[in-house]
Amino acid sequence: MMSVNKVVLAYSGGLDTSIILKWLQDEYQCEVVTFTADLGQGEELEPARKKAEMFGVKEIFIDDLREEFVRDYVFPMFRANTLYEGTYLLGTAIARPLIAKRQIEIANQVGAEAVSHGATGKGNDQIRFELGYYANDPEIKVIAPWREWDLNSREKLIDYAEKHQIPIAKDKRGEAPFSCDANLLHISSEGKLLEDPWEEAPEYVYSRTDSAENAPAEPTYIDIEFEKGDPVAIDGVRMSPATLLTKLNELGKINGIGRLDLLENRFIGMKSRGIYETPGGTILLTAHRGMESITIDRGAMHLKDEIMPKYAQAIYNGFWFSPEREMMQALIDKSQEDVYGTVRMKLYKGSATLVGRKSPRSLYSMEHVTFEEDEVYDQRDAEGFIKLNALRLRLRNMRG
Numbered sequence: 151m152m153s154v155n156k157v158v159l160a161y162s163g164g165l166d167t168s169i170i171l172k173w174l175q176d177e178y179q180c181e182v183v184t185f186t187a188d189l190g191q192g193e194e195l196e197p198a199r200k201k202a203e204m205f206g207v208k209e210i211f212i213d214d215l216r217e218e219f220v221r222d223y224v225f226p227m228f229r230a231n232t233l234y235e236g237t238y239l240l241g242t243a244i245a246r247p248l249i250a251k252r253q254i255e256i257a258n259q260v261g262a263e264a265v266s267h268g269a270t271g272k273g274n275d276q277i278r279f280e281l282g283y284y285a286n287d288p289e290i291k292v293i294a295p296w297r298e299w300d301l302n303s304r305e306k307l308i309d310y311a312e313k314h315q316i317p318i319a320k321d322k323r324g325e326a327p328f329s330c331d332a333n334l335l336h337i338s339s340e341g342k343l344l345e346d347p348w349e350e351a352p353e354y355v356y357s358r359t360d361s362a363e364n365a366p367a368e369p370t371y372i373d374i375e376f377e378k379g380d381p382v383a384i385d386g387v388r389m390s391p392a393t394l395l396t397k398l399n400e401l402g403k404i405n406g407i408g409r410l411d412l413l414e415n416r417f418i419g420m421k422s423r424g425i426y427e428t429p430g431g432t433i434l435l436t437a438h439r440g441m442e443s444i445t446i447d448r449g450a451m452h453l454k455d456e457i458m459p460k461y462a463q464a465i466y467n468g469f470w471f472s473p474e475r476e477m478m479q480a481l482i483d484k485s486q487e488d489v490y491g492t493v494r495m496k497l498y499k500g501s502a503t504l505v506g507r508k509s510p511r512s513l514y515s516m517e518h519v520t521f522e523e524d525e526v527y528d529q530r531d532a533e534g535f536i537k538l539n540a541l542r543l544r545l546r547n548m549r550g
Contacts, residue, residue, distance in 0.1 A: 152291055156181045156262040158253055160279070163198025167268045168316050169307055170295045171205050174266060178293070183209040185256050187249050190216045190334025190392065201317070211256055215248060216334055220391035223248055224335050227465060228431070229379040230454065230482045231439050234462040238412055239428045239435065241336025246275060247470035250282025254290060264291035271297045274417050278468035285471035328355065334395055336408075336428040347413050347423045358399065358427035362406035362500030369498035370405055371505075374434075376441045376493070379486030381434060395430045402429025405497040417467045433495060433502040440493045440504035442485075444512050450485050457481065 157174055161167045161184035174182050184202040186195055195212050202210045223244050234240055253265050265283055269275035276294055283290050301307050311318050328339045337358045344351055353361060375383040381394055389397065402408050408429035416422055442451060457478055464475040491509025495502055515526075 151178070152264075152293075154178050154180045154264045154291060154293070156183060156260065157264040157266050157293060158183045158185055158257045158260065158262045159266045160249055160253055160268065161186050161198060161202060162268070163195070163201050165307065165311060165316070165318060168201055168205075169301070169310055169314075170266065170268050171202070171207070172314050172316060173295055173299060173301075173310075174293065175205070177299075180264075182207055183211070183256065183260050183262055185211045185213070185253055187252060188212065188214045188216060189219050189245055189248070190396070191332040191337075193332075209260055213252060215252065216392040217390060219245065219248055220334060220395050223470075224395065224431075225380045225391060226479060226483070228434055228438055229486050230458050230461050230478075231435060231442075232458060232462045232465065233435075234466045235412075235414060237410055238414060238426065238466075239336065239410075239431045240462065240465050241333065241426060241428055241431065242331050242338055243274070243278060243466050243468070244335065244470075245333045246278035246468065247282045250279050251286050251471075254283055254286040257287070257290065264293055266293040266295065269294070269296065272418065272420070273422075274466070274468070277417055278470075281468040282471060332358075334392060334399070335431050336426055338427075339425040340422065344423055344425060351411060351425045355425055356409065356427060359403050359408050359429050360406050365404065365406040365499045369496050370401060372401060372495050372497065373492050374437045374495060375491070376438070377490055379438065379441075379483075379489040381437070395434075398430030398433050401497055402433050402502070405502075406500040407497060407502050408432040409500070433497065436502050436504050437493045437495055438489075440507050441489055441491055441509070444507050444514050445489050445491060445509050446485060447513065454482060454485050 157178065157180055159167065159171055159174065159182055161171060163186065171182055171184065174180060182205070184198070184207050186198045188195055199210050199212055227240065227244050232240060234243075256262075257265055267276070267279045269279055271294070276296075280292050280294070283292055295301075301310055308318060310316075328344050329341045331338045339351070339355050343349070344355070373385050374381050375386070380391070381398075382388055384394060384397055408427050408431065410426040410428070411423075412426060413421055413423045446454075461475065461478045461482070464470070464472060464478070469475055488511040490511050491507065493504055494506035496505045497503075
């Protein structure tokens with residue numbers, strides 16, 4: 151066991167990280183500093199402060215990172231129309247680098263030589279956190295309790311909590327039905343009753359989206375305005391990044407938009423099933439793609455589409471701070487220089503449909519594309535274009 155005097159713990163205030171807090175104090179005989187990030191998870195965070203004080207923690211950080219999260223992480227990711235394995239909007243993965251960065255900043259500020267997290271040894275988050283730590287401080291020490299202790303079951307965790315008089319929420323006694331991770335972009339639910347991929351998730355699992363069946367009978371229409379690929383206004387009202395995403399979440403929720411039942415490939419090698427709710431993000435993905443369709447050149451858009459899976463994989467696997475992600479981001483951001491304008495979205499019973507788009511920097515020419523008579527396009531030009539492209543096909547066939 152390494153020697154540590156002070157450690158910064160990513161602390162949610164829940165059962166697992168409360169146990170970790172006490173375990174660090176006992177096992178490492180060190181001072182623990184707690185850091186709780188407000189990423190818009192929708193929970194009251196002051197109880198985390200009170201719990202930390204109960205453990206004798208002297209330095210407690212509770213930081214509101216919502217605007218930074220959306221502005222510097224979520225929006226850059228959405229400029230790429232990012233989807234992991236074709237469907238997942240990366241709500242959990244995109245939050246980890248910000249938490250890791252801020253945790254290292256706090257460690258440097260308070261003179262801690264170590265950081266700690268509550269991610270298990272089976273999941274992706276341990277990788278994401280620790281790659282983030284090392285990218286921001288190559289010499290930092292990392293303590294991952296789930297890879298060290300023998301508290302490898304819910305029963306053992308609860309026994310430890312009771313032995314050390316750690317408060318246990320009633321819904322945490324026995325077998326919790328499923329575990330959740332939430333932030334302003336999404337909420338995910340995994341484990342226990344959701345582990346059988348054949349069984350449909352019960353309705354009570356969903357908390358960020360109403361069912362499509364119960365959504366309003368009339369559609370909701372909204373206009374989303376973009377500047378350089380980022381949404382800046384809804385229905386003419388300019389908003390900050392976090393405020394805008396919050397509004398889209400509200401609109402998505404009541405219209406039943408953003409549910410995903412996903413069986414994904416974890417970086418560590420196993421498959422897992424998760425229920426994801428990303429109401430605002432689902433609307434934003436379609437809206438942004440629609441804004442690009444009228445403002446980005448064909449070659450640029452196709453190149454973006456080609457690198458997107460690699461970009462998504464880099465984020466999913468925890469390489470936000472890698473040079474390859476930064477290089478891809480530079481290409482993506484370059485493509486957004488002319489992505490200005492407004493899209494109109496129709497939200498209706500689980501669907502977010504693009505129904506209109508306009509831009510002062512549009513590449514769409516009705517004069518060129520019309521089926522009516524025009525004076526700008528000579529249709530005879532297509533004959534030579536086709537014959538040149540057919541030349542290699544004709545030669546191949548002539549060869550026999």
